[in-house]
Amino acid sequence: MTQRSHASRLQGIAEISRAVMEKKYLEDILELIVQVTAKVTGSKICSLLLVDKALQELVLKAAKSESGSYNQKSPTPLGKGIAGRVALQNEPIKVLDVRKDPRFLNKKIAVDDGLVSLLSVPMSVEGEVIGVINCYTPVAYDFSEEDVHMLTAVAGQAAAVIKNTELRVMKEVVEKELEERKTVERAKEVLMDKKGIPARKAYELMRKQSMNTRTSMGKIAESILLAASFD
Template identity: 35%
Template sequence: MHTDANTTNVPRRSHKDYYTALYQAALTFTSSLELDQVLQSVVTSITEAMQVDACVLRLFDQETGQLHLSAVYGLSGQYLAKGPVDITHSAIDSEALAGAPVCITDVRVDKRFQYQHAARDEGLVSLLCVPLEVHGEAIGVLRVYTKHETDFNEDDIQFLSVLGSLAALAIENARLYEGVRSSYQGVIGALWGTPFTSM
């Protein structure tokens, strides 16, 4: 990718650095089956591993067409309250849900970005967005942001895509666990006639 005088790269990592960060992130993702903990560990680990300023994970609701905020690291409450994100108004997320990573050098001027004014107020500049996919189906998106113009290269894209795949599997496992636990508690409650509370 071309880099001009006003554009910088994400701090360059060697392949060894990426492998180490990937291994550590994978351990973090699988350290819990509690969905909220999994989601928060994903955005925190990715922000640290990629040395970016913020990371957001949104899960897709097929019924409403919206991407619901599920976990965030590095963004203010004011920015997060900017409004709903739906695929009819967000070309970035539409592309990502179709399976294509999206890089934007300056979200403040790119018309594909839904909330340009909010990005300016937050100080956000560049973005990389990848899909969260399980068994070939997109369940959401991962976005990372920097506060300076950044030229994300192929290594960055591949790294975040792999992390997205691992995160999607961790999310799916946590959802399955919650479903099994809920069913178990329901059965126990029905047998004993009282709500079951796990220890």
């Protein structure tokens, strides 16, 4: 690896690290990851696929590509194709010519889009594979071990960012649900006091209003508390 490529790798990892602080939404982070990775590796197409645990397949989530056909590619079952094998085995795979490799599933896309060589690496956190990053070149290229190390390092950092983002989103959802429950409880107490009804009856009134208006219990509770503040 040249000094320039080493510097590019460090810059790429640093940019991805900053993403977790600068980007709020996972979709934005995924797009940034493929843009940075494509720049660092000089790839024609760089794609990021995440594991769908329920369906046991890899789903394309972001791509640095001008190809409509590639961007619409179908999910890849775990263990199938190049990326599916990478995800299942948690090991990188490099292919000199995907058009001739029997493991590669999308040969028409490769021919139409001029894709030749591929480096596919797992995105793993603490041994758990959460996705795969693919980098394609338009000409035959024998990826070196340094190339593999570079993309593996970038993929590892990207995986950590994605995992942290998912945990943050889950935490925000839990906190929001907890706050909504507290709001509902306060509103229930207001109804109990104003109408002289038991807790169960107050809750049923709120639930009925929620169903009739197709409004969340939290919003119903907020409106009750707001009205009570003017009494």
